Amino acid sequence: MTAFLTKDTLAEGSWQYRALNAVNPGLDHFSEGLFALVEAGVPVIAGSADLQYSNGLNRFAERYPERYISFGISEQNMVTAAAGLATTGHVPFVATFASFLGLLCCEQIRMDVAYCAQPVRMVGHHTGISLGFYGTSHHATEDIATTRAIADLTVISPADGPQFAEAIKASKDWPEPIYFRIGRGREPDVYAKGTPFTIGKAIEHGIGEELTIIACGLPVHPSLEAAKILNAEGRSVGVIDMATIKPLDREAILKAAGRSKILMTAEEHNVLGGLGSAVAEVLCDEGCGIRLVRHGIHDEYSLIAPPTHLYAHYKLDTAGIVEVARTALAKIR
Amino acid sequence: MKAPEQTSRLTNDYALDPRDLARLREKARFIRLETIRLIEIAKVGHYSSVFSAAEIFAALYYDVMSLKKGEPGWPSRDRFLMGKGHAAVGLFPILEEYGFISKETLDGYTRLGNPLGDHPDMRKVPGIDFSSGSIGHALSAGAGMAWGGRFAKEKFTTFVMTGDGEMQEGQVWEAALFAAAHKLSRLVAIVDRNGWQLDGRVDDVIGIEPLEEKWRSFGWETHVVDGHDLNALVPLLRRLKADETRERPACVIAQTIKGKGVDHMETEPGWHLGYLVPSDAERAIAEIMAREI
Numbered sequence: 001m002t003a004f005l006t007k008d009t010l011a012e013g014s015w016q017y018r019a020l021n022a023v024n025p026g027l028d029h030f031s032e033g034l035f036a037l038v039e040a041g042v043p044v045i046a047g048s049a050d051l052q053y054s055n056g057l058n059r060f061a062e063r064y065p066e067r068y069i070s071f072g073i074s075e076q077n078m079v080t081a082a083a084g085l086a087t088t089g090h091v092p093f094v095a096t097f098a099s100f101l102g103l104l105c106c107e108q109i110r111m112d113v114a115y116c117a118q119p120v121r122m123v124g125h126h127t128g129i130s131l132g133f134y135g136t137s138h139h140a141t142e143d144i145a146t147t148r149a150i151a152d153l154t155v156i157s158p159a160d161g162p163q164f165a166e167a168i169k170a171s172k173d174w175p176e177p178i179y180f181r182i183g184r185g186r187e188p189d190v191y192a193k194g195t196p197f198t199i200g201k202a203i204e205h206g207i208g209e210e211l212t213i214i215a216c217g218l219p220v221h222p223s224l225e226a227a228k229i230l231n232a233e234g235r236s237v238g239v240i241d242m243a244t245i246k247p248l249d250r251e252a253i254l255k256a257a258g259r260s261k262i263l264m265t266a267e268e269h270n271v272l273g274g275l276g277s278a279v280a281e282v283l284c285d286e287g288c289g290i291r292l293v294r295h296g297i298h299d300e301y302s303l304i305a306p307p308t309h310l311y312a313h314y315k316l317d318t319a320g321i322v323e324v325a326r327t328a329l330a331k332i333r
Numbered sequence: 334m335k336a337p338e339q340t341s342r343l344t345n346d347y348a349l350d351p352r353d354l355a356r357l358r359e360k361a362r363f364i365r366l367e368t369i370r371l372i373e374i375a376k377v378g379h380y381s382s383v384f385s386a387a388e389i390f391a392a393l394y395y396d397v398m399s400l401k402k403g404e405p406g407w408p409s410r411d412r413f414l415m416g417k418g419h420a421a422v423g424l425f426p427i428l429e430e431y432g433f434i435s436k437e438t439l440d441g442y443t444r445l446g447n448p449l450g451d452h453p454d455m456r457k458v459p460g461i462d463f464s465s466g467s468i469g470h471a472l473s474a475g476a477g478m479a480w481g482g483r484f485a486k487e488k489f490t491t492f493v494m495t496g497d498g499e500m501q502e503g504q505v506w507e508a509a510l511f512a513a514a515h516k517l518s519r520l521v522a523i524v525d526r527n528g529w530q531l532d533g534r535v536d537d538v539i540g541i542e543p544l545e546e547k548w549r550s551f552g553w554e555t556h557v558v559d560g561h562d563l564n565a566l567v568p569l570l571r572r573l574k575a576d577e578t579r580e581r582p583a584c585v586i587a588q589t590i591k592g593k594g595v596d597h598m599e600t601e602p603g604w605h606l607g608y609l610v611p612s613d614a615e616r617a618i619a620e621i622m623a624r625e626i
Binding site: 045066069071072074076077080081082083084085086087088089090092107108111112115116117 | 462467473474475479484508510511515
């Protein structure tokens with residue numbers, strides 16, 4: 001199906017009009033990453049469940065209408081059909097809100113994509129609490145936990161649009177299916193366009209002598225800002241961007257554990273089952289004995305508020321991460 | 334049930350030759366006998382779910398579908414998916430005859446490390462086009478294959494056999510809407526309408542009638558056929574595969590009898606999952622050998 005809503009026909013106040021006028025520039029990287037794959041000869045087929053204006057796939061649909069599938073509001077059918085489609089030699093990229101992919105479609109991801117070993121790429125967008133006042137049904141604070149427990153599935157949580165585009169390009173020869181969890185496209189950029197990305201390799205922005213923050217997704221940017229503030233005060237704080245949740249870069253964690261006095265994780269996810277849990281597992285496995293402060297949503301349903309208000313409330317903005325990091329630093333004996 | 338109008342439009346062009354009829358009857362008998370033999374290894378299994386579908390298996394694998402022996406991954410092959418994956422034990426002997434799996438593998442059904450279990454696994458078993466076991470997914474997967482085949486300009490047909498209890502799963506209807514909206518004309522669903530599910534009669538548990546009207550209203554071409562009558566089933570499936578003019582997917586509601594071929598399984602409820610002790614198995618085998626379906 002082609003994109004039949006255009007700037008000429010849409011009301012200026014409509015969400016789709018705003019999307020067409022790029023209110024969420026970060027999401028442009030989604031289609032741009034796919035364009036690069038198609039140009040490289042990858043048989044990409046993209047699909048969405050009635051959210052092409054929310055995830056930016058309308059741009060892909062305009063350029064490659066024959067390669068775009070409109071699924072309507074049927075997320076489970078979309079994921080399973082993508083697996084069937086992959087058996088015919090195509091590389092499907094299917095996208096919907098992360099809350100729907102990671103929970104509603106959990107069994108389809110397990111049974112039809114991962115168990116069947118089909119190279120489907122699933123993109124859960126507006127992850128974490130980025131849908132703000134849309135409420136709990138639209139918040140995705142469990143999707144890392146569900147997807148990383150599924151065997152033979154890669155889980156990637158890019159920090160920004162440019163990294164997402166590079167991760168899409170890096171997926172070209174990746175044999176496993178991938179679950180990408182991305183934000184809403186309004187995150188400040190951490191990386192310059194074209195910064196190389198390797199699946200499974202953490203990006204080390206520094207190891208702190210005192211504290212290293214291991215973050216993924218949206219909290220990477222405020223973690224870096226927080227580290228700057230604390231380092232300016234004479235503390236030694238480093239940041240690792242753990243963009244690939246699975247396979248996890250254990251070496252990067254162990255390196256930080258060996259040099260820092262305390263570790264902290266920062267994620268837009270329940271602290272149960274997410275990045276914090278994944279890091280804790282490595283530290284336990286290796287008997288590191290280092291203290292880990294897991295920062296995120298503490299096993300609760302998030303409040304309703306505009307996203308920036310929520311980030312402040314849950315201490316996931318720069319000021320909040322500084323505050324949590326100070327508490328962590330105070331625990332160093 | 335009265336004969337549907339679509340069925341009456343069938344011409345004789347696809348009629349079954351008497352020699353083919355005899356051959357396919359033997360294949361259906363072989364599927365039933367092999368099912369009893371393999372379930373004896375596991376000591377529990379879904380005999381009756383295979384028996385209701387034995388003629389469907391025989392029609393597809395020994396007549397209708399384009400397949401190449403020894404080449405389970407042939408890109409242009411017709412596809413077969415099972416929504417009712419618990420009937421896979423009836424499919425495995427066929428895969429062995431096609432040279433997709435070895436006799437040794439077949440005879441190790443369900444034993445530690447063997448790829449053959451109660452449900453089909455495409456990663457482990459060559460010739461299985463899609464894994465199943467969680468009911469209600471197969472039609473979506475088949476729709477994806479049909480879309481991919483059309484995009485790749487392949488002419489293969491994707492056959493999806495579902496159970497009738499499976500009609501209670503919501504995803505089936507998501508897929509039905511999707512396939513019709515995208516005009517996936519090379520997709521054929523076959524509903525094994527044997528009338529039973531684990532908890533009892535489908536119509537008593539959560540009724541699904543009027544089933545043909547449901548499929549038709551979802552935009553599918555529909556056919557109702559006696560699922561044990563090879564003279565009706567084979568010509569219909571041959572025509573659905575050959576039809577280049579259809580612009581929508583087709584659904585065949587195959588009226589079947591759960592446990593068909595073994596008298597007490599046809600009449601006693603509770604045979605969805607069970608075990609025939611050797612003396613009962615002997616009687617069942619004798620009955621299958623003696624009866625003509």
